[in-house]
Amino acid sequence: MNLASSSSSTDLDGIDSMLDWFGVDKAVKDRLKERNTALTKEDITIDEDHPPAEALGSNISKFKSFFTCEAWESISKSMARLAGDWRCDTCKRSHYENMIMCESCFCWHHWACAKLSSPPDQWYCATCTSKHKKKT
Numbered sequence: 001m002n003l004a005s006s007s008s009s010t011d012l013d014g015i016d017s018m019l020d021w022f023g024v025d026k027a028v029k030d031r032l033k034e035r036n037t038a039l040t041k042e043d044i045t046i047d048e049d050h051p052p053a054e055a056l057g058s059n060i061s062k063f064k065s066f067f068t069c070e071a072w073e074s075i076s077k078s079m080a081r082l083a084g085d086w087r088c089d090t091c092k093r094s095h096y097e098n099m100i101m102c103e104s105c106f107c108w109h110h111w112a113c114a115k116l117s118s119p120p121d122q123w124y125c126a127t128c129t130s131k132h133k134k135k136t
């Protein structure tokens with residue numbers, strides 16, 4: 001039995017979308033698929049103000065072998081931080097989509113979780129709304 005040749009080709013599943021999330025050049029993509037290179041920090045860009053929704057919700061660790069150690073450390077740290085930043089306080093999922101921040105406690109919620117179809121100028125989460133009601 002030859003274990004070295006048993007690595008599966010399904011490793012490439014979803015890699016195109018992963019590369020798009022991180023704004024990787026087409027030339028780099030092609031080299032990468034040939035396994036002629038690994039992604040370096042310079043190849044990757046993350047828009048931290050609008051992180052890719054799918055990236056936050058998905059397990060990118062299966063693509064770890066496509067990154068250099070340095071690049072992987074940098075990207076996994078950024079992703080962990082972004083996932084924390086964009087965690088919805090209602091559903092607890094770290095999934096960046098249309099989100100709104102409570103003016104009072106600065107927690108984030110999905111519009112859908114907050115039962116909003118569009119964001120009002122000011123919004124308070126259920127916790128803060130009920131606190132406020134008790135006072136008045």
Ligand SMILES: [Zn+2]
Binds near residue numbers: 090093109
């Ligand atoms: Zn939510």
Ligand SMILES: [Zn+2]
Binds near residue numbers: 104106126
């Ligand atoms: Zn609040």
